[in-house]
Amino acid sequence: MNMIEYITLPWDVLGIGALWLILMAFFVALPCSQMGSFLILRRMALTGDAISHSVFPGVVIAFYITGDLSSPWLIVGAGLAGLASTVIIELIHKWTRVKQDAATGISFTALFALGVLLMELLLGKNVDLDLECVLHGRLGLLLEDDRLALFGLMVPAPVLVMAGVALVTMVLLFFFCRVMMLSSFDADLAASFGYRPAVIHYGMMFVVSFIVVAAFQAVGAILVIALLILPGAAAYLCSYRLKVMLLIAALHALLSAVGGLYLHVWFNSNMAASVVVSGGVLFVLAWLLGPVDGVLWKWFKEEVPTPEESSDQVGNRLS
Amino acid sequence: MIQEMSVLASAVDFLIPASGSAKAMMAAVLLGAGCGLLGCFVVLRRVALMGDAVSHAVLPGVVAGLIYSSERSPGVIFVFAATAGLLGAGLVRLMMMSTRLKSDAALGIVLATFFAFGIMWQSRNQQDTVGVMNFLFGNVGSIDASDLRMMLMTTLVLVVTMFFLRRPLLVMSFDEGFSRGLGYPVKLLNGVFYFLLTFSVVVALQAVGVVLVSAMLITPAAAAYLLTDRFDRMLLLSVLFGVLSGLAGGLVSAEVNGLPTGPVIALSATALFAVVYLIAPRHGVLSKVLRTLRRRMRIRRENTLKAIYQIHEVEGFVHEEVSVLMLARKRGLTEDVVRRDCKALLSRGFIDMAEDGVSLHLSRLGWKRAMEIVRNHRLWELYLTNEADYAEDHVHDDAEKIEHILEPGIVRQLEQHLDFPELDPHGKPIPQPTHLVAQPLATL
Structure with missing residues (x-):
């Protein structure tokens, strides 16, 4: 196979399906990338991790009540559970000397364990919230889903749903970007302008829970974390400006989706994981070549901090 | 040497119980102890989620082990998994050193990317990697004698290493x-620490799964952290909590059929934490709330005393008594509220009430405390104007707060420093409660 064939391979194999896969992956990754950028700035990257695990009991309870895996109540239940985990984190680290990282660990493991137990107790073994799906996501099965006609095209239904989620997130972002930026960098200043940092905080957490649940089905619980953190982190290494950072994060989301499709077709591997791996590769590129933090530039300028200095910084951060 | 090893191995075998449920129980207890020990350092170093990152990052190693070892030997899988975990931990540190990214982002990136790589690899070799789900979700029931031997050895190594290295590791955790x-040798110690962490996480994985390893590492240690300020005690308590939750998990899931052990262990640990969170003597929430309430009530009492003193002062200390009505007006509160405040003062012997309940006068103790508060207030005002160049009309609010917490020692220093002043910046006299308690009355 020559170069050209490698590049056209997905389109030869999947036809228009390749487009749907890219669009789906992009619509999942885009809202994640935007909210994730704020999480990075707020040093709350692992809150995404916590939320993606904590939504579990909410989903189980909502499913137990409605008995329908596609019910919108599942999203509400998951959102509430995600919110509960952030409330527990705050309760622990605001009131005691246990730090935020440990509080996060306590909160999400407890909720996750609760979810597993509830699943065993309420649902039993006969109905399984498919564990394979939790790990792998259903992205690869997209092309077997129901399709809806739109402008004469048969679009897979999940693509439309996810496009809706992405749209809602982007609209929210458009209206609240300034407020979120302000309260992320300086909560006190935001408060003095009459905003409510606490409300913004919980609002953001609810939106993150909502996105996580929406993305959950597509890419699985763990890989959502990657989509939340990787674009923002890569963009953070490339720019000092928030707007530029958000743009780069969106670009990262798009490129991971395209790259993921190629990895998926070339290696015949799981689509969701491929998207994340291509996002990981892009992150490594940003790490090496990023205009702000690129390691190569630092070497080039011989501005590499001496080992003592750099590990001192780490030491301060750890202690 | 080999002989000694085999003697040790047979001694270990002697410890391993025969029945399945006893094995599960022993595994849960061992893991509780080992993770409880390590968890203290993890929590103090604020890298609580390192365990989470490592437990997810081992996935490519597990997959490699399942694919490349012909008869899925646990040893090979273990080595591959531990290598992947160490690589992940190393990358986290490297990323934190060379970029502006903080530990949370670095941990998240390594966690998710390694995991995705593992899933991607696993999805290509589905038939070789059937057991991967067991590894990820954990199953105490599937633990056999060789796994248990591994756990015993790990815990032993952990306990011995921690015993000898606890000082340097502790110092390093703080600074x-x-x-x-x-x-x-900081680098070496860090290496040892992360090696032990990865090792224990991989061992614990098979029993409780990727997510709940974090619970075993963090929750008991955090509970212990709330109970004591001494590190050795924290270690012991954390191990105790770990063992207790392990026992609870083992017992409950043996009792109730089909309940998975891992979540029960995690929830028991969480329940222990919740109890400690509420009732821990110094760092617990209830005691904090109580302390705050008590302080607020004391400040309220002292403010009432001060108001009584000020009423006397305005009148030139001519009357012995102050009416409740006047006090209410002075405090800007309703009579009912002031009456309640007075009751609190009465019960502590600061004042005596007249029988009709209309008026009150300060007792000897009350005079002393009231004068102390007023003195503290005025001394502090003077100090701020003289020494800190505050404007006279800016010092009141500050003094209003600090008057309640100035200790006798500091008051003495202030007096010496200000050369035993008699007037505050507003020209009011600074009372001398130590000299003569009834001095104001004597000026009659």
Whole structure:
């Protein structure tokens, strides 16, 4: 196979399906990338991790009540559970000397364990919230889903749903970007302008829970974390400006989706994981070549901090 | 040497119980102890989620082990998994050193990317990697004698290493630069620490799964952290909590059929934490709330006393008594509220009430405390104007707060420093409660 064939391979194999896969992956990754950028700035990257695990009991309870895996109540239940985990984190680290990282660990493991137990107790073994799906996501099965006609095209239904989620997130972002930026960098200043940092905080957490649940089905619980953190982190290494950072994060989301499709077709591997791996590769590129933090530039300028200095910084951060 | 090893191995075998449920129980207890021990350092170093990152990052190693070892030997899988975990931990540190990214982002990136790589690899070799789900979700029931032997050895190594290295590791957890100054081999110690962490996480994985390893590492240690300020006690308590939750998990899931052990262990640990969170004597929430309430009530009492003193002062100390009505007006509160405040003062012997309940006068103790508060207030105002160049009309609010917490020692220092002043910046006299308690009355 020559170069050209490698590049056209997905389109030869999947036809228009390749487009749907890219669009789906992009619509999942885009809202994640935007909210994730704020999480990075707020040093709350692992809150995404916590939320993606904590939504579990909410989903189980909502499913137990409605008995329908596609019910919108599942999203509400998951959102509430995600919110509960952030409330527990705050309760622990605001009131005691246990730090935020440990509080996060306590909160999400407890909720996750609760979810597993509830699943065993309420649902039993006969109905399984498919564990394979939790790990792998259903992205690869997209092309077997129901399709809806739109402008004469048969679009897979999940693509439309996810496009809706992405749209809602982007609209929210458009209206609240300034407020979120302000309260992320300086909560006190935001408060003095009459905003409510606490409300913004919980609002953001609810939106993150909502996105996580929406993305959950597509890419699985763990890989959502990657989509939340990787674009923002890569963009953070490339720019000092928030707007530029958000743009780069969106670009990262798009490129991971395209790259993921190629990895998926070339290696015949799981689509969701491929998207994340291509996002990981892009992150490594940003790490090496990023205009702000690129390691190569630092070497080039011989501005590499001496080992003592750099590990001192780490030491301060750890202690 | 080999002989000794085999003697040790047979001694270990002697410890391993025969029945399945006893094995599960022993595994849960061992894991509780080992993770409880390590967890203290993890929590103090604020890298609580390192365990989470490592437990997810081992996935490519597990997959490699399942694919490349012909008869899925646990040893090979273990080595591959531990290598992947160590690589992940190393990358986290490297990323934190060379970029502006903080530990949370670095941990998240390694966690998710390694995991995705593992899933991607696993999805290509579905038939070779059937057991991967067991590894990820854990199953105490599937633990056999060889796994248990592994756990025993790990816990033993962990306990011995921690016993000898606890000082340097502790110093390092608080201040890496300082421990380098003390001459500790910081890099080596860090290496040992992360090696032990990865090792224990991989061992614990098979029993409780990727997510709940974090619970075993963090929750007991955090509970212990709320109970004591001494590190050795924290270690012991954390191990105790770990063992207790392990026992609870083992017992409950043996009792109730089909309940998975891992979540029960995690929830028991959480329940222990919740109890400690509420009732821990110094760092618990209830005691904090109580302390705040008590302080607020004391401040309220002292403010009432001060108001009584000020009423006397305005009148030139001519009357012995103050009416409740006047006090209410002075405090800007309703009579009912002031009456309640007075009751609190009465029960502590600061004042005596007249029988009709209309008026009150300060007792000897009350005079002393009231004068102390007023003195503290005025001394502080003077100090701020003289020494800190505050404007006279800016010092009141500050003094209003500090008057309640100035200790006798500091008051003495202030007096000496200000050369035993008699007037505050507003020209009011500073009372001398130590000299003569009834001095104001004597001026009659």
